[in-house]
Amino acid sequence: xxxxxxxxxLPMRPVSLPMYAMHLLERMHLAKPGAIVQSTLDAGLQxxxxxxxxxxxxxxxxxxxxxxxxxxxxxxxxxxxxxxGNVFSLDENIPGGMVDVVTAxxxxxxxxKPFLFAGMLHEGLIGEKTLIxxxxxxxxxxxxxxxxxxxxxxxxxxxxxxxxxxxxxxxMLQQYGIEKFHFLxxxxxKSTLNNxxxxxxxxxxxxxxxxxxxxxxxxxARLSRMLVNYPVYDGMYHPADIFEPVLFLSSEPxxxxxxxxxxxxxxxxxxxxxxxxxxxxxxxxxxNRPEEEAGWKMFANTRRIAWKTGTSYGNRDAWAVGTTPxxxxxxxxxxxxxxxxxxxxGVGFAAPxxxxxxxxxxxTSSFPQPYDDxxxxxxxxHSGHIAGPHCIxxxxxxxxxxxxxxxxxxxxxxxxxxxxxxxxxxxxxxEVHNMKQTSWFILPPAxxxxxxxxxxxxQPLPPWKPGCHDPQERNPMQLIYPAGNVxxxxxxxxxxxxxxxxxxxxxxxxxxxxxWHLDGEYIGATQNQHHLAVSPEPGIKNLVLIDGNGHxxxxxxxxxxxxx
Numbered sequence: 001x002x003x004x005x006x007x008x009x010l011p012m013r014p015v016s017l018p019m020y021a022m023h024l025l026e027r028m029h030l031a032k033p034g035a036i037v038q039s040t041l042d043a044g045l046q047x048x049x050x051x052x053x054x055x056x057x058x059x060x061x062x063x064x065x066x067x068x069x070x071x072x073x074x075x076x077x078x079x080x081x082x083x084x085g086n087v088f089s090l091d092e093n094i095p096g097g098m099v100d101v102v103t104a105x106x107x108x109x110x111x112x113k114p115f116l117f118a119g120m121l122h123e124g125l126i127g128e129k130t131l132i133x134x135x136x137x138x139x140x141x142x143x144x145x146x147x148x149x150x151x152x153x154x155x156x157x158x159x160x161x162x163x164x165x166x167x168x169x170x171x172m173l174q175q176y177g178i179e180k181f182h183f184l185x186x187x188x189x190k191s192t193l194n195n196x197x198x199x200x201x202x203x204x205x206x207x208x209x210x211x212x213x214x215x216x217x218x219x220x221a222r223l224s225r226m227l228v229n230y231p232v233y234d235g236m237y238h239p240a241d242i243f244e245p246v247l248f249l250s251s252e253p254x255x256x257x258x259x260x261x262x263x264x265x266x267x268x269x270x271x272x273x274x275x276x277x278x279x280x281x282x283x284x285x286x287x288n289r290p291e292e293e294a295g296w297k298m299f300a301n302t303r304r305i306a307w308k309t310g311t312s313y314g315n316r317d318a319w320a321v322g323t324t325p326x327x328x329x330x331x332x333x334x335x336x337x338x339x340x341x342x343x344x345x346g347v348g349f350a351a352p353x354x355x356x357x358x359x360x361x362x363x364t365s366s367f368p369q370p371y372d373d374x375x376x377x378x379x380x381x382h383s384g385h386i387a388g389p390h391c392i393x394x395x396x397x398x399x400x401x402x403x404x405x406x407x408x409x410x411x412x413x414x415x416x417x418x419x420x421x422x423x424x425x426x427x428x429x430x431e432v433h434n435m436k437q438t439s440w441f442i443l444p445p446a447x448x449x450x451x452x453x454x455x456x457x458x459q460p461l462p463p464w465k466p467g468c469h470d471p472q473e474r475n476p477m478q479l480i481y482p483a484g485n486v487x488x489x490x491x492x493x494x495x496x497x498x499x500x501x502x503x504x505x506x507x508x509x510x511x512x513x514x515x516w517h518l519d520g521e522y523i524g525a526t527q528n529q530h531h532l533a534v535s536p537e538p539g540i541k542n543l544v545l546i547d548g549n550g551h552x553x554x555x556x557x558x559x560x561x562x563x564x
Contacts, residue, residue, distance in 0.1 A: 020050050023085025023100040028247070038249045040079035045072065048360045049082040056353045057087040057094075060333065065341050065349065066094055069101035070357060071217045071245075071330045075224045075323070078246045082357075086336065096336025105192050105210035106317045106332065109310030109346065110164045112185070114280050115219070116205055117161050119184050120176050121276035124405030128279050128397075129156040129384030131411070131443075132168040135450045136480050136504070140487045142202055144170045147311075153451025154443055156384050158283040164309070166206055173205045181205070187271045188219045189242055207312050213319075217330030218245050220323045223277050224306075227367055228325045230274035235372045237270030238262060274370035275400035281306035281323070281367055303364045307354065309346025316340040320350035324364035329357045374398045382441045385409040390439040415440040415461065423465035430468065445478035449506035460508060475551050476508035479543075482557040489560050490535060498535055505530040505545055505553075517544040 021041060028037055049070055057068045072082035085100035120126045131154040137144060144166045151167065160168035173181055181204060182197040192210050200208045225241050240262075284306035307322035318333040333349040335341070379386055381393040388408035416435045418425050425435060442461055443451055452458050464470075481504040482488050491499035505514060505526075513527045519542055524532050538561045545553040 019088065020046050021083055022088055024083040027100060040246055040249055041083060042081045045360065046082045049357055050084055052356050053084045054087055060349060063341050065333060065335060065344055067096050067101060067336045068333045069213055071102055071213055072357060073217055073221045073245050073328045075221045075326055075328055078243055080245050080247050099336040101332055101336060102213045105212055107207040107312035108211035108216060108319060109207040109312045109317065111211065111216055111308060111310030111319045111321065113161055113164060113169050113205060114284060114308055115184065116169065116172055116176060116181055117157065118272050118276045118280040119181060120172060121279055121400050122273050124402035125175060126157050127379065127384055127399055127403045127406050128158045129379065130406065131383050132157050132160050133171055133447050134165060134168050135446045137167050137170055138481065138486060144206060151450040152454050153447045161283050162287050169205045170202050173202055178204060188222060190215050190219060213330050213332045216321055217328050220321045221328040223281065224323045224325055224328060226270055227274055227277045230370050231368050233266050236266035236268060238266055242271065273373055273400060273402065275373040278367060278370055279400060284308055303358065304366060305358060309351055311345045314340040315342065315344040318344050318346045318349040320346050320354040322354050322358060325367055326364045327361050329354050373401055375401055380409040383409045383411045388412055390414055392439050411443055412439050412441055417462060418465055422462055424462050425465050425468050426470055429465065445476055445506040445508045446480050448508060463509065475553060477545055477547060477551055477553050478506050479553060479555050480504040480506055482555065487558045487560050500533040500535040503532045503534060507547060513548050515546045
């Protein structure tokens with residue numbers, strides 16, 4: 001051995017340590033100091049994932065975006081196959097490179113919206129295509145906006161999820177309940193909810209509660225696991241499916257399931273129904289991919305990934321999480337310092353990296369549809385609700401069994417017109433035998449006003465025939481701002497003078513005139529665009545709107561003085 005050792009050539013210089021999982025090494029050391037442990041990482045996958053993350057980080061540095069992290073999880077076993085805590089190099093000083101962003105709490109933006117969508121399906125509050133209101137929304141201290149600052153008036157729930165619209169999401173959370181959603185996230189093992197629901201309010205759905213990449217990726221993996229195991233468990237659920245990702249081999253990753261061994265542990269109801277999960281993930285399969293992936297449908301064997309992005313307020317965090325029956329990939333891109341950068345978005349920065357990481361994974365299968373938890377049901381083609389008696393155009397689709405609890409279509413009504421169909425009439429002003437009866441799709445005034453701007457084929461109700469009127473008709477006006485018992489703060493101009501607020505209303509009749517009164521004084525009239533700028537004094541205000549037909553609407557609100 002001695003002579004053989006003499007024949008060995010001396011190394012020219014020390015070989016650098018691989019540094020493929022430095023942040024995980026530190027985490028393992030803190031968890032089990034001094035112990036000899038073996039991780040669940042796949043060495044080849046870890047090397048390739050690290051290379052891809054570093055390549056993207058190098059490109060993003062030109063926009064002063066320095067950090068990125070990624071996590072790849074085997075859904076069945078929960079094993080972490082790749083763990084890139086951050087971009088790190090011994091050769092250069094990367095700002096924030098020592099921070100393990102996988103475990104760092106950050107604002108998640110829209111990344112939790114799928115769980116609210118699934119929760120509402122689980123409760124039977126909405127169907128996949130139920131119309132959700134999308135027009136200005138405000139509560140004291142909170143005025144959410146869609147990313148493009150526009151409104152659709154009404155949008156199908158699944159499209160609101162795919163497009164990540166903020167205002168419909170806030171309205172959905174208001175309907176579902178903040179406390180209930182807070183509890184659902186806790187059931188799904190979100191670990192960073194350190195405050196009561198009232199602390200977060202409606203901002204909970206828009207990144208108001210911090211999240212970690214570890215939690216987010218694990219939560220998406222749990223959705224896939226519960227859905228895939230549903231047929232394995234013969235239409236039952238196993239509470240143990242909601243477990244933490246596995247980092248150490250000693251943690252005994254889950255192997256193939258023997259139904260006989262766990263049958264006594266199965267329960268008939270899960271945290272989320274399999275149908276709710278399937279509808280949610282199916283909607284996320286159709287999210288528009290980044291430009292680099294624009295032609296993905298041209299390839300017949302391309303994997304189908306249910307994915308969602310998130311962008312925090314101020315463009316500080318870019319998120320993307322994708323899941324298939326076999327794998328979940330989570331990605332975060334940004335600056336560990338919290339510095340925001342222009343154009344830093346989930347779809348622009350995190351999603352391309354996520355799709356490239358999926359590219360180094362084996363081909364995956366499709367999510368099994370849980371037919372036992374679904375039913376084929378006619379729904380209204382226009383509203384997405386269960387078809388009512390006045391819905392003419394319907395489509396039979398698979399809905400969750402609990403979807404039968406949802407309302408029948410509230411937007412189709414029976415309308416009587418004259419023989420020409422140009423005017424509405426009733427028996428008090430028109431011969432019954434000459435009336436035409438038809439079904440009409442009609443939205444509430446505020447929804448309708450914005451919906452018409454995006455849907456030119458929408459047909460508003462015809463006007464009443466002169467001399468005809470229905471005293472029982474719903475009010476054709478709706479106040480958009482201020483709505484509800486809100487506090488309104490008067491802005492201050494650059495000059496220091498008090499500014500003005502813009503009152504806004506909608507009227508079903510295009511050419512209707514609305515007369516505005518504030519505290520008993522006439523303040524103006526509007527037609528077509530019902531916007532009126534005013535600068536009221538602080539205090540409790542009474543706003544009254546009256547249209548040309550005598551319809552009246554009243555709203556009390558409070559004007560408060562801006563604190564200097």
